Amino acid sequence: MTAQTITHDESPSARGGTVFDTGYRSYTGRREGRGRARRAIFKDGLRTALGFGRGGRAKVLPWLFIAVLSVIGLVFAIVAGAADRLGGPGTAERVNLPSHADYYGIASIIVFVFAAVVAPELLCPDRRNGTISLYLVRPLTGSDYVMSRWGAFLAVMLAALWLPQVILFFGLSAGDPAPVEYLRKHWLDIPRFLAAGAAMAAYATTLAMLVASFTTRRAYASVFLVGLFIITTPFTVGVADEIGGTAGQWISMFNLTNVPVHVNDVIFGDVSEVTEEAPARALGPAVLVAWYFVCTLVPAGLLWWRYRRLTP
């Protein structure tokens, strides 16, 4: 402990102000622009969604969802491998065990709950705590902000949805006695599941974020989203069955959980268990795909528009 001399050599009234050079330096480096800001928000969105930098507890939910989704893919692979081993190669296909085409149908509800729980984390706290103003005073528009956040969550969803399919593919090809042969025969599955996964990811992300943009409490957004998905399903099924005919088919289109699964069906040229009985199938692939785009692009536009108007 050395003695220190305090140089209180100015009484406030005596002289004008002086600034001491106590080490403050203004920034003289390069100032990057909007792109950099957008990338930063994207990166931050990734970290928030996956719970990085916020302790162990924040990581539980997102990684649990990813684990559950991956395990389902793994289970499919194992079961198919076992069937092939028992009944000879090709058994799994013959017996129609769940495979790439069925995955998204089966995993759909989990995907939607994932989006419902995690997506609001990216939008709601910033508006609730007022930190969104801090973003908006930077060279960044409101729509930049929301699109970067959307991109971040989409990236997480894509990873979560593609990983299980990749696992499944590896499992199936490794389990096959002639893996190279399997690859040659089934390589088309890869672009198919990538596309179907992307469709589901985009849909879930956009819808979840749109709902989250309407409230500042994450809890309400999550419950509303899950409620929306869980409730519209039996409701539209019931009403569609009751009314029947073309009207029933159109009503069945409002079964929100099925929208991306129909696209999955179209891509694989197959029918998933969950959509087997949906009257909407009768409307044909063109209508179903077009409806998917409506259900994704309109919410996306709404989301963009809502944030565009925000000012700091």
Next chain:
Amino acid sequence: MSPVYRLALRQLSSRWRLTIMAVLAAMPVIIAVLMLRSKEAPTVDEFESAILSAMLAGSIAPLVVLAIAAAAFANEVEDRTLANLTLAPIARWKIAVPKLLATITIAAPFIALSAFATSYVAFLGDSTATAAVTVSALVGVALYASAFVWLGLVSTQAIGIGLLYIVLWEGFFSGFVSGVRLLSIRHYAIAVMHGLDERRFAVHDHVSLAVAVTLSALVFAGFVVLSIRRLRRMDVP
């Protein structure tokens, strides 16, 4: 009337929330009406599993209760107003129990009415069946409320965990794995329903009424005790 109870009632009954609860609760009724009018009326089994078990007890009731129960404590913890209550010279149960009762007070009418209307329509006014469904719905509400109020105290991620529980545990696993049914609130409620009206619902091999009621009481009391304990031991923000 306890000030905590009155406070909780006010906190939980915002107009938006009540409207959405009403909409959710109306769904099963509408479906029941539709199902009845359709050409092939479903059997009791189908109706029970699709509407009563899956929809009402398995998703709508827990969702409604979750949304309300979360507001009971989780919001207070998030807003840091819980200290207003814990810094009072009152026993901790006088904080936990009124909050729980307020949650039940708000959620129960919606769910009970929904259950009543649904079963009245579906079972063509059979009073025993209607009473059984309504009572079991109330049992479900009480159990879910006790569990989610505790969850709101224990975790900041209460909603996420609650939703996972509803979708994965109640919605998924308990349908497949019979052992899990012993730990599923939905199945307690259904078991009570079976027990109360054995004539109509006696097809399944669920637990008897006495066991169901006992288990329900134990679970309810258990969560209440856990909530009180948590209030005493937690760091209040």
Next chain:
Amino acid sequence: MSDSMNGTSQPVIRVDGVSRWFGSVVAVSDVTFDVSPGITGLLGPNGAGKTTLLRMMTGLAATSSGTVTVFGQPVRDNPPLYRRLGVMSEHETVYGFMKGREFVRMMGHLRGVEDLENAVDRAIALVDLAEVQHRPMDTYSRGMRQRMRLAATLVHDPEILILDEPLNGADPRQRVHFTRLLRQLAAAGRTIVLSSHILEEVEQLADTVLLIVNGKLAASGGFRAIRAALNERPYHVRVVCDSPRQLAAAVVELDSVDAVHVDPDGAIVILSRNVLALQIELPRLAQSASIRLRRVEPLDDSLESVFGYLVEQ
């Protein structure tokens, strides 16, 4: 009312070997002190552990080790004690939908106040918010919310008040009012502990200061006494006079003086460990050398300098 002995009675609050850690982060480290009636100020930089310490003193948070006793009883898990304790946290959130009066009334009711309506009237009058008490609190300004929260803290007339950054965002008028109010309350025998990172507040209000730095208790007592205890550091006394260098040359010969600086503006700064002696010798010296002293002021007889010393270590 100063940090005098309070005779044979127990201290009102006793904090004994209290530590608190969160994982590997130590927020409060082995802090021990007693609090007696009067105003005690908990002072320290942001992040020093003041809030954590206060929360442990109110029983809102558990200690990782050590005990906190109030009136001889442990404060944790002891609800009846809250009858005598009033706490105002640093968080400003209130139940927005409630009217101010309703909030104070509810808090009074919860704390078992008899004659509730009069107590509420009194509390609201104390904070001077009678005109707005029937408006919902989300229409209040920040300062009004703080004051209403203070009313809610006072409604049950507690013997102990624990206030975390109570003047956060208060305007000068409120500050004056608040200072007066606290002094009144303390004069009636209450024990008040308030925390702040603003030196002037604590300097004006507190009889006893507890200085918390990095989770440790760096100093306690009246701030002058603390200053005196730091006796390896000399006091700085600034003197403005007619002939600075001549005075400086004379002053440096005194025993009580360690060193003298001469400022470019003509004032001299004397470093001395024995200000008492200096006080007597300086005027004598000036008189015998016929130097006129225009100004003599101690430069670090303030909490700020004490603070500065201790925080820098």
